[in-house]
Amino acid sequence: MKAVRVHSYGKRPSVDEIAEPGVTGPFDVLVQVGAAGLCRTDLHIVEGQWAEKSGVQLPYVIGHENAGWVREVGSAVTNVAAGDAVILHPLVTCGLCRACRSGDDVHCENSRFPGIDCDGGMAEYLLTSARSVVKLADGLEPAAVAALADAGLTAYHAVRKAVPLLYPGTTCVVIGAGGLGHIGIQCLAAMTATRIVVVDPNEAARELATRLGAHETFANTAGLHDSAHVVLDFVGEQGAEKEGLAVTRRAGSYFVIGYGGTVDIPTIDLISTERNVVGNLVGSYNDLDELMTLAAQGRVTLHTKTYPLAAVNEAIDDLEAGRLRGRGILVP
Template sequence: MKAVRLSKYNTTPELVEVPDPEATSPLDVVVRIGGAGVCRTDLHIIEGQWQEKSGVELPYTLGHENAGWVHQVGSAVTGVAVGDPVILHPLATCGLCRACRDGDDVHCVQSTFPGIDTDGGYAELLKTNVRAVVKLDASLQPAGVAALADAGLTAYHAVRKAAKLLRPGEKVVVIGAGGLGHIGVQVLRALSSAEIIVVDRSPDALALAEELGAEHIVRADGTQVHAVLDLTGGHGAEAVIDFVGEGGAVQDGVSMLRRAGNYYVVGYGGTLQVPTIDMVTAEINFVGNLVGSYNDLAELMVLAAQGKVALHTTTYPLGEFAEALEDLDQGNVRGRAILVP
């Protein structure tokens, strides 16, 4: 099969021929990829930022946002059959550790993470296990939802935390309305009645956020903190969900947060520097977010099937992966880029 493999950090991956994966264990599932999301994390992987964290040995196949059709199953697989359309939870988990038994499988101690620490879905086929497979509603197509497997799942995971605490009439700031942020706005609209303020540099991203239901849009032109404070009566928002996490976004976001507010860190790359006395006197909370659980993904697929969450995508043939990565790096992708084998 064809696969996009990274053989050396800080170099462009290559499209090569590799052996087809096969179901060798009873719970294995091999999926024919119908769409693989192109994520900013892939850029960070190529740059070597994940080298120590993942411990992956090069070369390997990129791609951690995957959906397609079941191609082959192990002898003990139930619930899905060859030909079923599916989306894949990013992790292939064990089901036996404490975290899995608690339903917190994103923290499974024996998981593998296709596209991060083992071969991913920038390919024609991908092997995972049945615990990662969510069957799609007949109204959904793999290429249309693939990026919900990570970008959507991460956004849902963070927004669900925030929505539990947000009351009607309160305000939430979304920093970044790109690939993750535009999904976050939709999930907020579905799960919460809080007033949504979206901050972004891109006029196109802000226009999309407004289309998706944001009450206020704020251009990040140097006046964004004052603009948000004006919209919140000078107090700041009850919650800030930061889908950027670098380039000054964190400092701005903290300044937009009210006393006893919650700051949800989703994007990364920057550094959180807050005097501890400010955290104590204002009683602000910082919450990290790493993708989400299998149940989170299943719930997100319900919203997708109901038409409450939809991806705005740009598709590329698998062979045009380099163009997709470049477009993402240059900020030229509206919504999410999807590779289609």
């Protein structure tokens, strides 16, 4: 099968011909990939930012936002069958540890993360587990929802955690209306009554944010300092983290979703203002299932640009140059 593999950090991935994975375990699910989202994390992987954390052996297949059709299942699989359209939770989890039994499977003690620490889904086929597949409702196509497996899931997870803080009369500032941010805006509009203020330097992104439910948009945070009950920072680098903290009001919460930068705040400022800094990592299986309900209802939709698998480096160029509005999708 054809697959996008990283051979060396700092060098672009290549499209290789490799062996197709096969079902061997009772809970295995082999998925024919219908679409794989291109995430900024993929760029960080290529740059080597994840090398130490993942410990993955090169070369390997990247891609952690995947949807497609079940091709084959193991003997114990009962929740899906060959031919079913599915989206994949990004982690393969054990189901037995305390985190899994608590429904917090993103913190599974024995997880694998295809596309991060083992072969992922920028390929024609991906081997996963029965615990990771969410069956798609009629009318949802893999290419239309693939990026919801991570970008959407991460945005939804952050918004869901923030919902109790976003009662009517509050203000939520969203930093970045790109691949994750445009989904977070829709989740906020669907799940809260908060005033949604979006900050993005790109005019087209601000226009999209308005169409998706933002009440106000700005090119920068000037004039917004100390205004937000909640800040959702979908950038997390290049100074956005400093601005995000400045925008957060006393007793407010700064949610870090994008990454790459550094949060630097004196401890006296935290205790004197009682601001909260909240980390966010992907989301649970239940989060993804709930997000698919919003997608089936048409309340969350992805804005995408589609590329053939062989054009992966063109897609990377577009993402790096800021030419992508929404999410890049690779179709094998």
